[in-house]
Amino acid sequence: MSGFLNRAEAGKALACELADRGYTDPVILALPRGGVPVGIEVARELRAPMDLVMVRKIGVPRQPELAAAAVVNGENPQIVINEAIAAKARLSHDEIERLAQTQLDEIKRRREVYLKGRASVPVEGRTVIVVDDGIATGATMRASLKAVRKRKPAKLVLAVPVAAPDTLEALRGEVDEIVCLLKPELLLGVGAHYADFSQTSDEEVIHLLDEADRLIRKNEDGQD
Structure with a gap:
């Protein structure tokens, strides 16, 4: 195949x-x-x-296609950071968590649309x-x-x-x-x-x- x-x-x-x-x-x-x-x-x-x-990608500011991390919704949202890309983009963990909140809002919206x-x-x-x-x-x-x-x-x-x-x-x-x-x-x-x-x-x-x-x-x- x-x-x-x-x-x-x-x-x-x-x-x-x-x-x-x-x-x-x-x-x-x-x-x-x-x-x-x-x-x-x-x-x-x-x-x-x-x-x-x-799940939503957390893109590097001004380079949104480059994933610095990803976030998954749930009672305790899970963020997985690409440490190499985050370091190169000079993104702190606090900044990534702030960016993640925007993606969590979008996840919530999509889940409501999809699952009614x-x-x-x-x-x-x-x-x-x-x-x-x-x-x-x-x-x-x-x-x-x-x-x-x-x-x-x-x-x-x-x-x-x-x-x-x-x-x-x-x-x-x-x-x-x-x-x-x-x-x-x-x-x-x-x-x-x-x-x-x-x-x-x-x-x-x-x-x-x-x-x-x-x-x-x-x-x-x-x-x-």
């Missing part, structure tokens, strides 16, 4: 890989926006609930599978995994269609298990491994989360 048609196809392939692993009480946590079309396929196959990990007030899916004591459409540098994923670990899952699994091998190795200490379908030695970009890597819209995220909600209600009704 050299690549995927789109995120849905990648999600189906990932779901097949995960289906026979016998996870106990799984819950899928997807990184929006691109991780949601992948995550819904896993949720369908595993008959598991899906929620979001809301629905409560977070409980993860304590469950198998948590964190899903994205791929990983390049791993900065946002590292922040996500650290934040999820603080919520005390019984098992933490990282599952992605494609990632750089050295990035996966750097993340290994954050999780109990890694599942990755493609590990190209030279990862020029996640999108290079998709025929269609067009941006996932807010509307699609909302639609897929609504579907995930319906799937869980249907499963619960079927168990009654």
Whole structure:
């Protein structure tokens, strides 16, 4: 396998890989926006609930694409700092925390838009599978995994269609298990491994989360 048609196809392939692993009480946590079309396929196959990990990059002032840190929402927001970039940009930890507040406000707004007030899916004591459409540098994923670990899952699994091998190795200490379908030695970009890597819209995220909600209600009704 050299690549995927789109995120849905990648999600189906990932779901097949995960289906026979016998996870106990799984819950899928997807990184929006691109991780949601992948995550819904896993949720369908595993008959598991899906929620979001809301993570935002903290860019260097005047160079917003250069990530000095990343922040994840939650009761205790988790900030992961790229110390080398922060030092080069002469950003103190206090300054990064101040910049993080702006991103936390945006996370709160997006969560309200996407989830329409629905409560977070409980993860304590469950198998948590964190899903994205791929990983390049791993900065946002590292922040996500650290934040999820603080919520005390019984098992933490990282599952992605494609990632750089050295990035996966750097993340290994954050999780109990890694599942990755493609590990190209030279990862020029996640999108290079998709025929269609067009941006996932807010509307699609909302639609897929609504579907995930319906799937869980249907499963619960079927168990009654």
